[in-house]
Amino acid sequence: MLAVxxxxxxxxxxxxSIVNVSLPAIQVGLDASTAQVQWVLSGYSLxxxxxxxxAGRLGDVFGRRRLFVLGVGLFVLGSLASALAPTAxxxxxxxxxxxxxxxxxxxxxxxxxxxxxxxxxxxRAFGVIGSFIGLALAxxxxxxxxxIQTLGPEAxxxxxxxxxxxxxxLAVVLAMLxxxxxxxxxxxxxxxxxxxxxxxxxxxxxxxxxFLQVTDAVWRFAALPMALAGLWGWxxxxxxxxxxxxxxxxxxxxFTDRGFGYGTAVVSTxxxxxxxxxxxxxxxxQQGLGESALVAGLITLPGALAGAATSVVGGxxxxxxxRPLVAAGAVTAAAGLVGVGVLAAPIAAGELPLWTLAVAFGxxxxxxxxxxxxxxxxxxxxxxLDYAGAAGGVLQTGQRVGGAVxxxxxxxxxxxxxxxxxxxxxxxxxFLVMATFTLLAALLAVADSRRR
Numbered sequence: 001m002l003a004v005x006x007x008x009x010x011x012x013x014x015x016x017s018i019v020n021v022s023l024p025a026i027q028v029g030l031d032a033s034t035a036q037v038q039w040v041l042s043g044y045s046l047x048x049x050x051x052x053x054x055a056g057r058l059g060d061v062f063g064r065r066r067l068f069v070l071g072v073g074l075f076v077l078g079s080l081a082s083a084l085a086p087t088a089x090x091x092x093x094x095x096x097x098x099x100x101x102x103x104x105x106x107x108x109x110x111x112x113x114x115x116x117x118x119x120x121x122x123x124r125a126f127g128v129i130g131s132f133i134g135l136a137l138a139x140x141x142x143x144x145x146x147x148i149q150t151l152g153p154e155a156x157x158x159x160x161x162x163x164x165x166x167x168x169x170l171a172v173v174l175a176m177l178x179x180x181x182x183x184x185x186x187x188x189x190x191x192x193x194x195x196x197x198x199x200x201x202x203x204x205x206x207x208x209x210x211f212l213q214v215t216d217a218v219w220r221f222a223a224l225p226m227a228l229a230g231l232w233g234w235x236x237x238x239x240x241x242x243x244x245x246x247x248x249x250x251x252x253x254x255f256t257d258r259g260f261g262y263g264t265a266v267v268s269t270x271x272x273x274x275x276x277x278x279x280x281x282x283x284x285x286q287q288g289l290g291e292s293a294l295v296a297g298l299i300t301l302p303g304a305l306a307g308a309a310t311s312v313v314g315g316x317x318x319x320x321x322x323r324p325l326v327a328a329g330a331v332t333a334a335a336g337l338v339g340v341g342v343l344a345a346p347i348a349a350g351e352l353p354l355w356t357l358a359v360a361f362g363x364x365x366x367x368x369x370x371x372x373x374x375x376x377x378x379x380x381x382x383x384x385l386d387y388a389g390a391a392g393g394v395l396q397t398g399q400r401v402g403g404a405v406x407x408x409x410x411x412x413x414x415x416x417x418x419x420x421x422x423x424x425x426x427x428x429x430x431f432l433v434m435a436t437f438t439l440l441a442a443l444l445a446v447a448d449s450r451r452r
Contacts (some may be wrong), residue, residue: 266379
């Protein structure tokens with residue numbers, strides 16, 4: 001079961017990182033504008049992020065196995081259409097379909113782990129999930145670089161999308177064979193809280209869109225207050241809906257468990273610092289040092305492998321150590337990020353070999369195994385099973401929003417400092433900002449530990 005769940009998760013997250021190195025080839029191959037190329041990433045991320053919580057609720061009501069298979073099927077169709085797209089517009093439509101599929105099946109992964117695993121086995125399962133998250137972030141650019149370098153830019157970018165198709169088909173077949181069929185529920189009126197779904201979707205759209213580099217500055221400033229107002233309105237509606245006897249999209253009672261609130265804040269803040277680190281390293285290696293996309297992928301590979309190993313270990317230790325393990329991982333990640341920033345200058349000057357950057361970044365990769373999976377296991381430990389999918393969707397939405405905001409902030413700081421100071425200083429400042437976010441995540445984990 002865990003094998004079936006992790007393969008689509010890996011594909012969904014890799015679909016963000018693998019496309020980064022393919023954008024120049026896509027722009028040339030389809031004669032796409034800058035805005036169209038930006039939407040190749042942003043459209044997928046928006047559809048993915050918008051559906052996580054509503055899809056989690058749908059899985060809780062209609063069955064997680066059914067939503068999982070439907071989501072993976074849409075993901076495969078979207079990937080195939082992306083690979084065959086004759087124009088940039090059709091490519092972006094296909095990417096939206098892929099994002100919808102990804103948003104549908106991802107919350108079901110968390111929900112099924114909550115449903116079918118318990119105790120130490122659940123913690124180990126979340127550890128495996130954490131290892132695949134780290135691998136997807138780093139293997140994507142490497143695999144994309146290998147495909148484009150081997151097949152050439154024109155065919156290469158199409159195979160970047162097409163590689164998901166056979167793997168996704170296999171995942172659907174194995175899901176039908178191996179995932180258990182849920183017990184039939186008594187028939188009756190199904191309460192999906194459509195108003196709550198609509199308000200939440202608009203609020204998350206307003207929250208994410210300004211950070212996806214597809215809007216102007218005026219809209220970015222206007223959208224954020226509107227997003228916060230939308231989230232406030234959504235909370236008011238959910239409380240009112242529950243008071244009238246309805247079944248809200250998210251039972252806000254999960255937030256009365258302060259551990260769930262702390263855990264969501266920890267992972268959102270941690271992704272603010274983690275997500276841009278991969279992009280800034282790739283930019284520095286390729287544009288600052290003049291190396292290829294393949295070399296940039298190799299630099300981040302040790303971190304991904306270290307994260308995969310420590311995630312398994314973290315899954316075994318979290319039941320004994322709890323939040324202090326998460327705090328230690330976040331502090332370790334901050335140390336690795338600072339190390340990468342400090343090494344930028346001597347590497348650019350030729351005083352140190354490039355592989356030393358991989359060593360420092362490997363520390364950050366190793367740390368994520370102590371943060372992502374363990375934090376997820378602790379945060380969802382006391383969530384009622386009937387809301388496991390929706391609660392998992394909230395947690396994953398925090399990751400996606402944190403990642404989108406972090407990517408905008410990290411790369412924004414890099415390019416703001418770059419013109420007057422050069423690559424080494426810009427990289428140092430950007431990584432110091434990222435380290436600040438991971439230290440804040442550590443402080444939140446310590447606060448929850450002291451509260452407990």
